[in-house]
Amino acid sequence: MSFASRRPAALHALVVGFLILWVVAAAFPFAWTVWGSFKAEADFFSRQSWWMAIEGTRTQAQTGSAFTLAGYEGAWVKNEFWKAAINTLIVTLSVTIISLTIGTLGGYALARSSYRYAFWILIAALVFRAMPHITLVSGYMLPFFQLNIWGVLPTTIIVLVAINQPFTLWMLHSFFLSIPKDLDESAMVDGCTRFQAFRLVIMPVMWPGVITTGLFSFLLGYNDFAVTSMLLSQDNQTMVPKIASFLGSIQNEGNVMYAVAAVVSATVPLFLLVLFFQRQIVSGLTAGAVKG
């Protein structure tokens, strides 16, 4: 911006100072926890001084080196965190793929229909989007117990897909509005059916929008705690409820470092996601804002 060059020194210092403060506030908790996950509990939760977490005094005394993998070993091997990781992989991938498949079809239909009921569906979706997930969960529990489908992965996947639909519909609806109507209509004039027009003309150009929406579906499935913690049995837990259950059982046994290691492990995929898809995430949030 042009007035960057003529900024008074005091203001410039203020802006830079504020930004540094924010960057530290945003990044330091992660850096600190990653660093601490390689230490012994007596260091990361030191009763004497937090400086011990940096030097690793106790870790050195206990293991002979300043870094230890004990937390990771305890979480991944002893407490079978790998099982939870596989479950998370299954759940998030399925949720993303199913949400996108049915959401693309629905969003396309909503964008191309001018009838009043299309508007009402969008409004209903907006209201559903606002529902706290846990209130819906309390509606699922009893019926699922009765039907004997509680606790397994497919049930959770379907529920997450449904909870995710309102958002997916809105996002893809506004994305399809930005693709000119003439495109598929001219294909239909040439003799395509509506579905053929969708498959042959729209599908090749829809990927940017679908990928962006997919990122958010992925995040919803990955970050969910309310649904997965209530609907999955102990054996089928995904990572987030597994971490929560660590707190209940392990913290008392003095092995809180397992939970720290598990938390760091669960953060890594998100970190990579932002690293590779920063542009899409930003543009996705913006698209929703500008059109919504």
Add this chain to the structure above:
Amino acid sequence: MPHRTFFAFILPSILAMALFITLPIISVVVQSLFVQHEAVLITVENCTPFGCETQTRVDTEAMAKLQEERPLGQFAGFANYFNRNHLALSEIASILSDNQGIGDIVGRVFNLPFYKALSFTLVYCFLVTPLAMALGFAIALAVNTLPRLLKGPTIFVSILPMIITPLVGSLILAWMFNPTGILGASLQSLTGDPTLSLRASPVLTWIVLLAYGVWTNGPFSFVVFYAGLQTVPQDTVESAKIDGASRWEVIRHVIIPHLAPLATFVALVQLMDNFRVFEPIVGFSAEANATSLSWLVFNDLVGQDSQLFGSAAATSVITIIGVLMLVAPVLRRTWRDFTQKAV
């Protein structure tokens, strides 16, 4: 698009929402009218060589049978809504009729679980949303002045608090605020109070939870406002400056009006998200000092052998009514826009 094709396309999506959003809402309403069965007690006589004694215990067989026949429990009408754990009408009435001034009323009402949760939920919702938006706006203005090379990494770091799993994010901060963690220990030495901890201080708990909320919600506003800043018409900014507007006046009279529509969108999304605040309560183990409506539902459901479905459902219904009140203005406006467009 003809009706038939439309419904062929949207059917799977509608079906998913009808089965797993609409039906659960109905199910919640029905469940909220029931309470769990009372324990069936039987008296048995235990005879040992040293004499006989009678024992009263729960008849598990009869309980299981009762559960089988009527899984919902006993019909209770609106009792769930009015009992001590929810709206607590009789408790409120007795507090109002017999109290020692306003402070006493507030203190005692706050001790009722539902009002405790409601007050934190509302405070969180209506404090975090504007504060996070202000923070996001400030970051957006600041990042916008950075040289291009620094923008990318700064945006990357700024997105992290938003993208992080809420439970994980709150755990990370909770560990740092632990009395043996880096921030908790520093706080203790700064204030000179060696007993200061989240567990011991409700005020500190609320402040830390709100700070977490601003930390995790700010980036969303930042990204949206930052994108909005890129579309500010430069001509208007230039001419305002030629007319002698100061930097602050440009922000106040050009940039803020330009971003206002975005701000309403952000406010709506954030209010909806913050109203369901839940994970931080679990992550910070803050339930002694601060609870939320979502947490109340969770707490009723999480008990391994005595899940209070009726109680959870009643809280859920009240929460849903709250959400509807929250989105009502938006719905009204959307409806007005729509009918105007149609005319």
